Amino acid sequence: MSKFTETEKEQIRQCLLTKGKELFLQYGLAKTSIDDLVGACGIGKGSFYKFFSSKEELFYLVLKKEEEIQNRLIGEHLQEDLPPKEMIVSFFQKAFRLADENPLLQQIFEDGEYERMIRKVPEHLLMDSNQDNQQKGVLFVQALIQRGVLKAEDPEVxxxxxxxxxxxxxxxxxxxxxxxxxxxxxxxxxxxxxLTEWK
Incomplete structure (x- = not known):
C-alpha cells in the first residue's frame, strides 16, 4: 500500500466502512458487489483487497461497530435500579429488541447468512473478536455479581x-x-x- 499515505489509508478504510454500511443496508450483503463498494469510494478493485479480504469481512466489521453501539445502550440500560431477575429479563428483552430493529443484523438472521459470512472472515479476526467479547463479557458479569444482581458463579460460564x-x-x-x-x-x-435466585 505504498502509494497511499497513512492518512489516505485511514480515509479509504473509513469510506469503505461507511459506504459499505449504506450499500449493505440498501442491497443486502449478497447483492452488494466489490465493484459497488470500490465505486462508492473511488478506488480500484485491487485496492479493496489491501484493506479487506472479502466483502464479508467488511460486513463483519460493520456489524462489530453496530454491536458496540448496542452494547453501550444495553450497558446504560443496566444502570437502572431494578430487582435482579427483572434486570436480567430486561437485558435480554432489550438485546432482542435492538437486534430486531437493526436492519443490518436482520440480514445475518436470514437462513444460512451468518454461516456464509463467517466462512469468509479471516480466522484470526474471529478469534480476536471472540476473545475480546469474552473479556468484556466477563467484566460485565463480574460487575453484576458485585452489585448483587447475579449469584457468584463462574463468570465465563x-x-x-x-x-x-x-x-x-x-x-x-x-x-x-x-x-x-x-x-x-x-x-x-x-x-x-x-442466574439471580440466591439459594
Whole structure:
C-alpha cells in the first residue's frame, strides 16, 4: 500500500466502512458487489483487497461497530435500579429488541447468512473478536455479581449462558415466527431466575 499515505489509508478504510454500511443496508450483503463498494469510494478493485479480504469481512466489521453501539445502550440500560431477575429479563428483552430493529443484523438472521459470512472472515479476526467479547463479557458479569444482581458463579460460564440465549435468535425461523417470542419468554424467565435466585 505504498502509494497511499497513512492518512489516505485511514480515509479509504473509513469510506469503505461507511459506504459499505449504506450499500449493505440498501442491497443486502449478497447483492452488494466489490465493484459497488470500490465505486462508492473511488478506488480500484485491487485496492479493496489491501484493506479487506472479502466483502464479508467488511460486513463483519460493520456489524462489530453496530454491536458496540448496542452494547453501550444495553450497558446504560443496566444502570437502572431494578430487582435482579427483572434486570436480567430486561437485558435480554432489550438485546432482542435492538437486534430486531437493526436492519443490518436482520440480514445475518436470514437462513444460512451468518454461516456464509463467517466462512469468509479471516480466522484470526474471529478469534480476536471472540476473545475480546469474552473479556468484556466477563467484566460485565463480574460487575453484576458485585452489585448483587447475579449469584457468584463462574463468570465465563455465565457469559456462555448469556451468549447461548442471544444466539437462539439465529433459529427464529426454525422455531417459527409466531412461536418464537413465547418460547423465548419461557427460556429468558428460567435463565433469569437461575442466574439471580440466591439459594
Amino acid at each position: 455465565v457469559v456462555g449462558v448469556l451468549q447461548a440465549v442471544l444466539m437462539l435468535r439465529l433459529h427464529k425461523e426454525k422455531i417459527g415466527q409466531e412461536l418464537f417470542p413465547r418460547v423465548m419468554d419461557v427460556i429468558i424467565d428460567c435463565i433469569a431466575e437461575g
